[in-house]
Amino acid sequence: MKTAIVLGAGMVGVSTALALRDRGWDVTLVDRKAPGQETSFGNAGIIQAEAVEPYAMPRTLRELFNIVTGRSNDVHYSWQELPFHARALLRYWWHSEPSRHRRVAQSWAGLIRRATDAHEPLIDRAGADNLVRRSGWRVLYRNQADLEAGMVEAERIRSTYDVPYFLRSTDETLLDEPALTDGGLGSIHWTGSWTASNPGALVEAYGALFARAGGTFVHGKAESLERSGAGWSVETEGGKVGAEAAVVCLGPWSSDLLMPFGHRFSMVRKRGYHAHYRSPLSLQAPVLDTANGYVMAPMAAGTRITTGAHVARFDAAPVYSQLERAERAAGELIDLGPRVEDKPWQGTRPCMPDMLPVIGASHYQKGLWMNFGHGHQGFTLGPVSAAMLAAMMDGDKPAIDMKPFRAERY
Ligand SMILES: Cc1cc2nc3c(=O)[nH]c(=O)nc-3n(C[C@H](O)[C@H](O)[C@H](O)COP(=O)(O)OP(=O)(O)OC[C@H]3O[C@@H](n4cnc5c(N)ncnc54)[C@H](O)[C@@H]3O)c2cc1C
Incomplete structure (x- = not known):
């Protein structure tokens, strides 16, 4: 053997x-x-059939300006740490150039397209059906420009990779998600993805x-x-x-x-944080608030907010500004309730350049x-x-x- x-x-x-x-x-x-x-353990728990292209480094001047000035909550850099990450980040930048990214995406999509099919027999044999919902997740838009760009992008993904989605108006979003008090300008519901209530x-x-x-x-x-x-x-x-x-x-x-x-x-080490909240009403599926760069997901332990990326070494001190901003923004969309834990969780996404x-x-x-x-x-x-x-x-x-x-x- x-x-x-x-x-x-x-x-x-x-x-x-x-x-x-x-x-x-x-x-x-x-x-x-x-x-x-x-x-x-600490991720947003989404089995992402829609993530057919890997996450590229932002390259437009607007995106970079927003990151550098702290307007974007998607990414946080500590300037003192940048020399440590410079080599990996430069390579990440190089590979994120659109034509190179397209080539990378072809290989990546080959895996993603088979991802739910590969989980299915394991969920079944493990008797873990109670941990998984097969009802997708939502991207919520709060401003017109983001919504329009999101619609174009969703349609491109659908037509290129045959990934299903529904466009939902504000009212439809509120019907889908009764826990939300504000449906923004509407949402995109990626229906082919699955979610875990306890990753x-x-x-x-x-x-x-x-x-x-x-x-x-x-x-x-x-x-x-x-x-x-x-x-x-x-x-x-x-x-x-x-x-x-x-x-x-x-x-x-x-x-x-x-x-x-x-x-x-x-390796580009992208740290993320999470915290749970005792929300009186639970979401039906994870919701990404695009304007504020976080996901809130219904988990067994409460509503879990997961943050975007903090580019940090393992031993760098935690920076909670992304989580705090996410918490404030989520409070505009849902009755979040009090935090469950005293200290947020942190973990590192293992990203190759x-x-x-x-x-x-x-x-x-x-x-x-x-x-x-x-x-x-x-x-x-x-x-x-x-x-x-x-x-x-x-x-x-x-x-x-x-x-x-x-x-x-x-
Ligand atoms: C905030 C956040 C949200 C995310 N959301 C999603 C999502 O919704 N969907 C998705 O697909 N992905 C998501 N991810 C990414 C995903 O969580 C990771 O890509 C994935 O968990 C990596 O799995 P892994 O098994 O490679 O690493 P890990 O889960 O980290 O496993 C590595 C293991 O190695 C062990 N180990 C390390 N060093 C040693 C040692 N010296 N000796 C013995 N054991 C050791 C550790 O204990 C650990 O168990 C998210 C990540 C973050 C941080």
Whole structure:
């Protein structure tokens, strides 16, 4: 039987471990925490069938002016931190140029189009239907220019990629979402996307499925990964574990772990924050308030507000201005209620400068594989990228061309 150690038990790692186990591999999944406790815990929980193009860096003068002057709540930069991020940001800027972005989007869309189909059997086998709604999510517009641009963009996405949506007027938005006190100028309802009421619990459920399928989860330190004979080993609570293959699925921690093995991946670390609120009325689906750059989502723990990106190193102090502005803006749309937790959650979106995750073999180390860097959509893409990687590890042909995702591009 082929053997593998999968490092990292977020959505990507748990899905990878399960995909390999389903192909008959003997798999040990290793994480310092329980499954689904980091980035995959704190996101907005949307399985984004509509996100057929990756999130490009804003490039128009208006967008850049708004970011630099703090008018936009989508992105926050600390000037002192910029030198640390400069290289990755410059590459991100370069790849975001429209014709390059279009090329990247072709590869990215190949994964996104298969994302809900890849989640479906896992939800079913995990008995996690109660955690997932298949009723889409909404983008709410508060000013005419944004609404018009949003309509043009939605129609472009529909006609190019066949992604369904409804345009809803202000009154229709209020009918769809009785918890809203203000429907703005209307909304776009992306009907093909799914949402989780507790993203961490969905990863846990996939993790429990992995264990039932005969996989082993153990707490351990990914940084202890080393060569062991022809294979790999790692220190765990249950002692040293060895396998012929090791797969790095450490989300935003992946690039640091891979440095001693010769890989220099630059990563754009986009931190996000969330807080829950005890709203008297629950939303039916997540709502993105475009004017203020945040999502509010109905979760088991209350209404969850998730922020846009704060470009920050792991050890940079938290900056809550984006969350505070989101909280004020959300209070204009809904009776938000009091905060549930004293301290907001924070986590880091693992974004690659060319917007594509790294999925494939190490070109420096035999038996070392990678599945990380899914940026804004790792919760969506975990199962589908796991299926592609597992096929490659088994020597099978994956369903799409995986060359654009290979590690050698760095
Ligand atoms: C605010 C916010 C909102 C988002 N909204 C969405 C959304 O709606 N839809 C969507 O698709 N995506 C969303 N994302 C992105 C998504 O959450 C991430 O892309 C995804 O969770 C990444 O999953 P992962 O498994 O790669 O990483 P993680 O979930 O971070 O998993 C990595 C694992 O590695 C473990 N680990 C790290 N270092 C070590 C070590 N040294 N030893 C052992 N274990 C270690 C960690 O404990 C962790 O469990 C959002 C992200 C944020 C921050």
